[in-house]
Amino acid sequence: MAMFESLSKRLEGIFNNLSGQGKLTEEDVNAALREVRIALIEADVNLKVARQFVERVKEKAIGADVLGSLSPAQQVLSIVNDELIEVLGGTEGKNKLELSGNPPVIMLVGLQGSGKTTTAAKLGRYLRDKQGMRPLLVAADMYRPAAVNQLKALGKQLQLPVYWEQMGADPVDICVNALEHAREQACNVIILDTAGRLNIDERMMEEVRTIRSRVQPHEVLLVADAMTGQEAVRVAKDFNEAVSLTGMILTKMDGDARGGAALSIRAVTGLPVKFMGVGEKTDALVPFHPDRLASRILGMGDVLSLIEQAQEAIDEEEALKAQEKLKAGKFDLEDFLTAMRQLKRMGPLRSVMEMLPGFNKLLQMPEMEEALESDQLKYVEAMILSMTKEERRNPDIINGSRRKRIAAGSGTKVEELNALLKQFNEMRSVFRQISTGKGPFAQLMRQYGKGGGGFPGLGGGFPGLGDGNMGEMPALPKPRGKKTGKAARKEKRKKQKARGRR
Structure with missing residues (x-):
């Protein structure tokens, strides 16, 4: 959420520094909390509120055996999270509307x-x-x-x-x-x-x-x-x-x-x-x-809100069909286009990714910034829509002449189409390995998929991902304007020659 972007970046940096120090001294905690206070004031938090917030965190951190614990930075982060929740309104449910009148x-x-x-x-x-x-x-x-x-x-x-x-x-x-x-x-x-x-x-x-x-x-x-x-x-x-x-x-x-x-x-x-x-x-x-807002401020994502948005945006019948096709190894570009449109219905790609734990750092990478700002999904959609139904259902038949026609029809370059097809094949390969349970989000998706908390009809995973094991995340399409294909290889050779002359 843009509202807390600068505060999130500052706090993330502070806790990264803490986590790299092993056991903490009281001086380490004091120094970190001074930085937290500055970050809050820079985010336009009331001066008195910022001071009281830091004092409460310090009191709990110093008095909770944090200094001698095995993961002191995580404990300080947990205390800050609890205090943020309290400042934002607590967990007593007073943020719900009173709708008991006749009529309210x-x-x-x-x-x-x-x-x-x-x-x-x-x-x-x-x-x-x-x-x-x-x-x-x-x-x-x-x-x-x-x-x-x-x-x-x-x-x-x-x-x-x-x-x-x-x-x-x-x-x-x-x-x-x-x-x-x-x-x-x-x-x-x-x-x-x-x-x-x-x-x-x-x-x-x-x-x-x-x-x-x-x-x-x-x-x-x-x-x-x-x-x-x-x-x-x-x-x-x-x-x-x-x-x-x-x-x-x-x-x-x-x-x-x-x-x-x-x-x-x-x-x-x-x-x-x-x-x-x-x-x-x-x-x-x-x-x-x-609680959800505090989690996002600290860069820990907001999986519950992501799940709620997905339940509203994802068509359960379509998702079940995609799941069956995945199991049979028949996931094609039409299914990919459907999944992409469902993702778009969940809102801007940036806001969706911000809800995933650990994605804050990824979003700050220049290439990711460029990919998100360029709205690359619309070019992907244009390329798929320029294909015939037969080509979407069987991408392997797309030869050189077909690629030229599709690129011309979508206003893109053949190199961009090649990149899309390569990434789709890599994604399809990942989907075939889903049953092994490997991948960075497998544990997370299983955790949130228990007890019916996952996405509709998918056992807790993302659209069409069966048991919720994502495997390795495929790369986003390269942002438009970057060199690809022959141009990229030429640039690479030039750099190699330059290094050889030094």
């Missing part, structure tokens, strides 16, 4: 520009698709004409009902009337999009207090822009004092590399963060899980 009412408040109206629509979609509810969106912002039209447009796009009245109507009356309308329309949750404000305006605050008093919402959630950093913390304090918030939704969590607001808000205000917006699309609203 969720009131959204916040400053203008924080993404409140879009968040109302995203939340409506989430409650419908994930919770099976029938939400009613209520346009109660009478001060910004575009807000009503925006919510109506989003409701139409998502096929969600929207209650609105003509401009000039009293926002308090709109919210009260929406309760009766929801019962008439059999809607079982109401989302109030109240007016945003440019700053903490007393008149506008009074309006929100009146709505709260008249409607008695079960949740009063502040929608705050996480990219504003400590300003978001100050806004949360002011709104909480004025209208007694029950929680927060942090938007634009995908847009900044610091993320200090998320780490400060709970500690400063005591308010749980319930959701976070991670993109512009209407499905880019996810529940806030402190």
